[in-house]
Amino acid sequence: MKSCNRSWEGYGVILLNTNENYVEVEKSKKQVQPPASDTDEPAEKKERKDDSQKEMNKRRDCYEKYRNPQKEKETKHIPIRDNSTPEEHTLYVWDHFISRSSAKNVVFVAHSYGGLVFVELMIHREAEVKNKVISVALTDSVHNVWHQEAGKSVLDWMQEHCRNWVSSSEPLDTPVEFMLPDCPRVSAGTERHELTSWKSFTSIFKYFTQALEAQNTEIKSKTTVTTRSSHRKKSEEL
Numbered sequence: 001m002k003s004c005n006r007s008w009e010g011y012g013v014i015l016l017n018t019n020e021n022y023v024e025v026e027k028s029k030k031q032v033q034p035p036a037s038d039t040d041e042p043a044e045k046k047e048r049k050d051d052s053q054k055e056m057n058k059r060r061d062c063y064e065k066y067r068n069p070q071k072e073k074e075t076k077h078i079p080i081r082d083n084s085t086p087e088e089h090t091l092y093v094w095d096h097f098i099s100r101s102s103a104k105n106v107v108f109v110a111h112s113y114g115g116l117v118f119v120e121l122m123i124h125r126e127a128e129v130k131n132k133v134i135s136v137a138l139t140d141s142v143h144n145v146w147h148q149e150a151g152k153s154v155l156d157w158m159q160e161h162c163r164n165w166v167s168s169s170e171p172l173d174t175p176v177e178f179m180l181p182d183c184p185r186v187s188a189g190t191e192r193h194e195l196t197s198w199k200s201f202t203s204i205f206k207y208f209t210q211a212l213e214a215q216n217t218e219i220k221s222k223t224t225v226t227t228r229s230s231h232r233k234k235s236e237e238l
Contacts, residue, residue: 086113087120094121099128105215107208108136111197115141115164119182122154130157135211137204138164138183139196145182158183163207165200167191173203 083089098106110118115138122129141164145155162183168176172189186203188196197204 086117090117090121091124094125094128099125099132104132105212106133107211108133109139109197109204110136110141111139112142112193115139116143116148119143119145119148119150119154119158122157123148123150126151126154126157134161134215135208136162136183137200137207138162139188139200139204140165140167140193143182145180150182155182161211165196165203167193167196172200 080089082092108118118136118138118141136158145158150158159182164183164185165188166176166178166185167190168174168187169191170176170187170189172187174187176185176187178185188200190196190199
């Protein structure tokens with residue numbers, strides 16, 4: 001991240017994985033009786049076989065955990081309370097972590113269904129989001145503000161603070177027309193949905209930097225106006 005603007009030094013990241021809102025538990029398996037050992041087998045040979053079997057079991061467990069395509073049949077998913085859906089999970093993280101943090105300038109990167117989830121967050125926590133979030137980068141988002149019944153105030157805010165990098169054959173950052181009146185859309189520089197975040201990464205951080213600079217300028221302007229007003233009142237009193 002060193003190549004990013006200095007203004008982003010010391011930032012923190014919260015990663016929301018909206019696709020895994022469950023605890024994975026192994027299903028009970030039938031106990032398999034180990035084969036009877038040969039009592040006449042030499043102890044040294046038996047020890048080597050035991051070590052070999054342990055290593056094989058270790059490799060098998062590793063394979064089943066990370067590679068086995070049948071894993072879904074061997075495990076069951078228990079939904080996490082208050083986090084059983086992507087929408088619930090995002091609201092939970094917002095209410096318990098983001099909204100309580102001391103961070104003043106929050107930005108979001110939301111890919112695909114994450115964009116839909118962010119719009120739901122806006123709908124349910126509109127005032128809080130507007131007060132804390134300064135910029136949102138969507139990448140090939142599948143949200144639909146009409147179906148999600150987002151109000152005019154949400155749409156107006158998205159127009160100003162959101163941008164959607166969509167899959168397109170056009171060069172990166174080329175404006176892309178769209179029917180929904182929510183936020184500007186630009187090309188991610190790729191037609192592959194899964195690559196849109198990676199391909200637009202540099203543009204996204206430039207977008208965030210511009211938003212942060214605009215936020216700092218606005219704060220300085222308000223501070224200057226307040227200070228001048230305070231000096232004027234003191235002069236009038238004197």
